[in-house]
Structure formats: structure tokens, C-alpha cells
Amino acid sequence: MMNRPSVPGTYFAEMYRGRADPWHLAERWYEQRKYALTMASLPVRRYRRAFEPGCSVGVLSALLAERCDRLLSWDRRPEAVAVAAKRLASFDGAEAVHGVVPEQWPDGEFDLIVFSELLYYFDAEDRAWLLSEAVRSLAEGGHVVAVHWRHHVPEHAADAETVHADVRAQPGLTPLARHEEDDFLLDVMGRHETSTDAGTNGAALSVAALEGLV
Numbered sequence: 001m002m003n004r005p006s007v008p009g010t011y012f013a014e015m016y017r018g019r020a021d022p023w024h025l026a027e028r029w030y031e032q033r034k035y036a037l038t039m040a041s042l043p044v045r046r047y048r049r050a051f052e053p054g055c056s057v058g059v060l061s062a063l064l065a066e067r068c069d070r071l072l073s074w075d076r077r078p079e080a081v082a083v084a085a086k087r088l089a090s091f092d093g094a095e096a097v098h099g100v101v102p103e104q105w106p107d108g109e110f111d112l113i114v115f116s117e118l119l120y121y122f123d124a125e126d127r128a129w130l131l132s133e134a135v136r137s138l139a140e141g142g143h144v145v146a147v148h149w150r151h152h153v154p155e156h157a158a159d160a161e162t163v164h165a166d167v168r169a170q171p172g173l174t175p176l177a178r179h180e181e182d183d184f185l186l187d188v189m190g191r192h193e194t195s196t197d198a199g200t201n202g203a204a205l206s207v208a209a210l211e212g213l214v
Contacts, residue, residue: 004157007121009076009100011155016079025059034184035060038116038147041177041188042067043207047112048139053101053130054118058084064114065091072106074099102126105133111142119163120148120156127158127166135172138191141205144173147186160185176206 015022025031038060047068055061055073057080065071071094075081084096099106102122113134119127134144146167148160164185168175173189180186190205208214 006123006126016077021057050112051110052114056080058087062087065094076100109139111139113144115146120158123157131170142191144189
């Protein structure tokens with residue numbers, strides 16, 4: 001189990017120095033396939049308001065915008081925000097702006113929060129704060145999605161296994177779906193229902209249950 005101090009902002013400044021897309025998110029089939037699996041894992045056809053911290057150049061953001069009435073995508077690097085904003089320009093209600101977590105968290109309620117390749121940059125204390133803020137601002141019946149690279153990266157503060165164990169253990173969230181392969185982990189968590197009228201015993205509803213199939 002790896003747990004180091006949170007990665008400093010200078011790391012990202014160096015990654016973007018002279019490179020518009022340092023992780024080649026818009027080019028690699030690996031990324032395209034991972035994003036397709038991420039989108040397919042979303043239990044709801046359309047979301048009211050979503051938050052995506054650490055959006056980078058907005059490749060996943062554009063896919064999320066197709067499924068959300070409103071999307072707020074943040075990144076700490078202005079170079080990344082500029083590229084992401086161009087990708088989102090054709091989507092009403094979607095915006096990419098400068099924002100830095102955990103120093104900041106947006107106001108309001110969300111029914112979807114996506115941590116894509118983000119949480120492993122933070123130490124245990126910062127991860128705990130981010131996850132607690134996610135639950136606090138998540139609407140009843142909303143979803144948190146986490147997806148992270150499993151291979152070792154020396155600069156990361158934590159590995160994917162540690163990060164996803166934290167996500168799955170977060171009070172107030174119920175596991176809905178998991179995809180696991182050699183390269184990455186993907187978890188979808190649901191906000192506990194406060195009512196048990198539907199016989200769910202406080203658990204988030206499955207896709208079939210939401211459609212009235214069970």
C-alpha cells in the first residue's frame with residue numbers, strides 16, 4: 001500500500017510545459033476505450049448537474065456533456081482549461097473553469113461526481129476530505145464514479161487499490177458496479193436512499209430497479 005504526501009502543483013505545471021495534452025488523452029485507444037467503459041457504467045441515462053474535478057483537456061468532459069443538463073469541469077492548469085473549454089463550447093450548460101481541489105469545492109448539489117485519474121495524486125487526509133465533500137454535495141440517488149490507472153507511477157501519492165478501497169468504504173455510498181482489469185479500476189457508487197418504502201433497506205437502486213424491472 002502506497003501513501004505519500006499529495007503531489008504538488010509544480011508537478012502539473014511541469015507536465016504541461018510545452019505540451020498541450022501531456023497524457024495523450026485525445027489520441028490513445030486505451031483512453032478512448034476506458035472513457036467508453038466509464039460512460040457505459042453510468043446507471044442513469046441523463047444527469048441534472050455533474051461535477052468533474054481534474055478534467056485535464058476535456059476529452060471525457062465532452063462525453064459527459066452529452067449526458068448532462070449541466071456540467072462543471074475543473075482543472076488547476078489554465079492551459080488545460082482553455083483546451084477543455086473549446087471542447088465544451090458547443091454544449092449548452094457545460095463549462096470548464098479553473099478550480100483546484102482540495103483547496104476549493106464548488107457550491108450546490110450534484111447528481112454525478114466523476115473522479116477520473118485524480119484521487120491518486122492526494123494523500124489519505126486530502127482523499128478523505130474530497131470524498132466527504134463529494135458525499136455532502138451529492139443529491140439523493142446520485143452517483144460517484146472513480147476510475148484510476150493501476151500501474152505504478154513514482155510520483156503518485158497512492159495506488160489505485162488504496163484509492164478505490166477508500167471510495168468503496170466511504171460512509172453514505174453504496175457500491176453499484178465495478179470493472180476491474182490489469183490497467184485500471186472503475187467503481188460506481190450510489191448515494192444511500194433515505195426512504196425504504198421501495199424495499200431497498202437504504203441501498204441505492206440498481207439500473208433494473210430504476211427501470212421498474214425488479
